[in-house]
Amino acid sequence: MIVGVVGAGAMGSGIAQVAAAAGHRVVISDSKAGASGKAREAMTAALGKLVEKGKLTAPARDELLGRISFVDALLARDLSIYKECGIVIEAVVEDLAVKRTLFTALGGVVAADAILATNTSSLSVASLASAPVNPGRVIGIHFFNPAPVMPLVEIVPALSTGSGVTATARALVDSWRKTTVLASDTPGFIVNRIARPFYGESLRLLEEGFADCATIDWAMREIGGFRMGPFELMDFIGNDVNYAVSSSVFEGMFYDPRYKPALTQRRLVESGRLGRKTGLGYYDYRDGADMPKPNEDRALGQQLFDRVIAMLINEAADALYLRIASAGDIDTAMTKGVNYPKGLLAWCDEIGVAEVLARLESLHAHYGEDRYRPSPMLRNAARSGAKLGA
Numbered sequence: 320m321i322v323g324v325v326g327a328g329a330m331g332s333g334i335a336q337v338a339a340a341a342g343h344r345v346v347i348s349d350s351k352a353g354a355s356g357k358a359r360e361a362m363t364a365a366l367g368k369l370v371e372k373g374k375l376t377a378p379a380r381d382e383l384l385g386r387i388s389f390v391d392a393l394l395a396r397d398l399s400i401y402k403e404c405g406i407v408i409e410a411v412v413e414d415l416a417v418k419r420t421l422f423t424a425l426g427g428v429v430a431a432d433a434i435l436a437t438n439t440s441s442l443s444v445a446s447l448a449s450a451p452v453n454p455g456r457v458i459g460i461h462f463f464n465p466a467p468v469m470p471l472v473e474i475v476p477a478l479s480t481g482s483g484v485t486a487t488a489r490a491l492v493d494s495w496r497k498t499t500v501l502a503s504d505t506p507g508f509i510v511n512r513i514a515r516p517f518y519g520e521s522l523r524l525l526e527e528g529f530a531d532c533a534t535i536d537w538a539m540r541e542i543g544g545f546r547m548g549p550f551e552l553m554d555f556i557g558n559d560v561n562y563a564v565s566s567s568v569f570e571g572m573f574y575d576p577r578y579k580p581a582l583t584q585r586r587l588v589e590s591g592r593l594g595r596k597t598g599l600g601y602y603d604y605r606d607g608a609d610m611p612k613p614n615e616d617r618a619l620g621q622q623l624f625d626r627v628i629a630m631l632i633n634e635a636a637d638a639l640y641l642r643i644a645s646a647g648d649i650d651t652a653m654t655k656g657v658n659y660p661k662g663l664l665a666w667c668d669e670i671g672v673a674e675v676l677a678r679l680e681s682l683h684a685h686y687g688e689d690r691y692r693p694s695p696m697l698r699n700a701a702r703s704g705a706k707l708g709a
Contacts, residue, residue, distance in 0.1 A: 320491075321346065323404035323429075325421060327389070330438060331410035332358035333466030336366075339386040340467070341495040346400050348390035350411075355389040362387075365467075398428045406434040406491065408460060413563075415442050419450040426451030434484055436460040440511055441567040444477040444504045454479035458488050461508060462497075463656050471656035472497045473508045498655050500648035506571025509644050509652040511564055513663065515578055516630035518561060521549035522581035530614065530623055532601045537613035538620035543628060544660035550601040554594030558587050558601075576690045577634075628666065629678040633694050635663035636707060640696035647709035665708035672700045672707065 322338040324331050327349035335347045335358075349355055363384060369375040390400050401407050407425055411417055422435055429435070435457045437447050448457035459475030472492050476485045489499050502508040507515070521535050530538070536548020553561045565580040572578050587593070587600065594600035602610060635649055644652065650662020667675050676697045683691040700707055 320405035321403050323347075323401040323407035324410060325349075325393075325398075325401075325407060325425075326410035326412075326438075327351075327354040327358040328410065329361075330462065330464055330466060331408075332362055333464065334408055334410060334438065334462055335387055336362055336383070336467050337462075337495050337497070339383050343386065345387045346390060346404060347387060348393050348400060350393050352392040355391055359384075359387075359389045398424050401425060402428050402430075404429055404433060406436060406488070408436040408438055410438040413439060413441060415446055418442065418447050422447055422450040422457065426453065432456070434458060434488055436488065438462055441507065441564055441571070443571075444475050445479065448477040448479050455481040456484050458484055459502075459504065459508070460488060460492060461502075463510075469656070470498045471510070471652060472499050473502045473510065473652065473656075474499050475502045475504050475508055477504050498651060500644060500652045502648070502652075503641075503643045505641075505643055507564070507568040509638065509649060510656040512568060512643070513631065513634045513638055513649070513653060514657055515565060515568060516634055517627065518549050518553055518565065518584075519578070519581060520627045520630040522583055524623060524626065525550075526581065526583055530619060531611065533611040533613040534615075534619070535623055537615060538623040539627065541615075542617070542620045542624040546658050546660075549627075553584070554600035554602055554604075556594070557596055558584055558593045562588050576688060577692070579690070625678060626682070628670075629675050629682075630691075632663050632667045632670075632675050633679055633697065636667065636696040636700075637694035639664065639707065640694050645709070646707060650709060662708065667697075668706040668708045672697060672705075676701045 320343060322343045322345045324335045324345060324347040327347055331347060335345045339345045347355060366375060366380045366383065370377050370380055407429060409418060409421055411421060418437060425435055435451060437444060437459050438461055439459060440461055444459040448454040451457060457477060458480050461473040461475060463469035463471050474485065474489045492499050500509060506512060524530060524535055525532060532550040536550050539545045539548045562580060562584045569578040569580055591597060592599040595604050598605045638644060638649055639646055646664050650664050653659040654662055676693055679691055679693040
């Protein structure tokens with residue numbers, strides 16, 4: 320099968336590399352002049368480093384690159400280069416109108432049984448599927464960045480997606496040595512939905528003055544076992560990117576207060592403090608700047624961790640309750656997609672469902688906000704003594 324990729328940015332070129340590494344011929348292009356050439360240069364450099372480290376042979380690198388056709392700008396939207404592709408994955412700008420126009424055009428070029436896939440992380444797959452003549456062949460295939468490194472891929476069928484298309488797409492990505500999970504077509508899918516409290520509740524703790532960024536980050540690393548704390552991770556991702564995802568999920572969930580973005584993050588974005596890429600974010604990364612020291616009070620750190628993890632578990636439990644994904648796929652998604660130290664549902668079983676429920680009920684009673692409402696899944700499990708993990 321020939322694999323097509325539209326969009327030669329970091330994500331698109333990463334997907335192209337993954338498919339080529341699995342032995343496929345790949346066609347990749349971009350609407351921006353020179354983008355494909357830059358993608359080839361970047362990929363060649365990245366593969367060269369693998370050769371230097373002994374993780375890839377030079378002949379294997381050359382064969383991989385030889386399977387990829389880097390086509391310069393799609394002048395006048397000429398998509399005929401994709402006509403022989405069995406699947407085309409778009410990784411263009413996160414704009415619904417742009418993606419819909421692209422899918423409509425691709426539908427008139429590729430074979431009737433070719434799969435049209437979107438790598439969107441936040442848009443409705445159903446909206447995209449309504450663009451081409453045959454919506455049954457459109458599906459979400461959401462990779463995580465960097466695609467060659469991150470093992471997780473969310474497979475997201477729309478309401479119209481044919482069951483055969485879902486099975487074929489999942490089997491294909493599985494053959495690329497990726498770990499796939501099946502997600503419902505809801506805002507944020509699995510990972511970007513469930514992860515919101517990691518950032519949102521940490522920001523709430525900051526805004527209320529419970530602790531500073533360094534202390535909250537320390538607590539989540541030292542006590543929680545997370546690789547990075549929420550503020551250093553937001554600075555690494557980019558505060559503009561993280562805020563955009565938070566806003567998208569909030570709007571997509573009909574402004575449910577549980578997903579409400581923080582004003583603090585909005586102000587950082589408005590002031591251009593986007594994190595590492597601008598030198599300033601929650602921390603100062605400029606030359607000569609000193610990183611703040613955390614308050615390593617373990618009792619305080621435990622309180623911070625307990626609150627954030629309860630909110631994360633509640634979100635995972637609600638995703639299970641609303642059948643966003645299976646228990647196994649939820650825990651797999653969070654460990655493989657964002658490197659959580661444990662699956663949240665299994666973590667809940669370890670802490671105790673009744674204990675997690677009690678923490679949430681206490682927060683709900685104190686604040687009186689719907690933000691802290693416990694999931695019915697937690698109430699049901701606490702009442703019956705059931706466990707949530709797979």
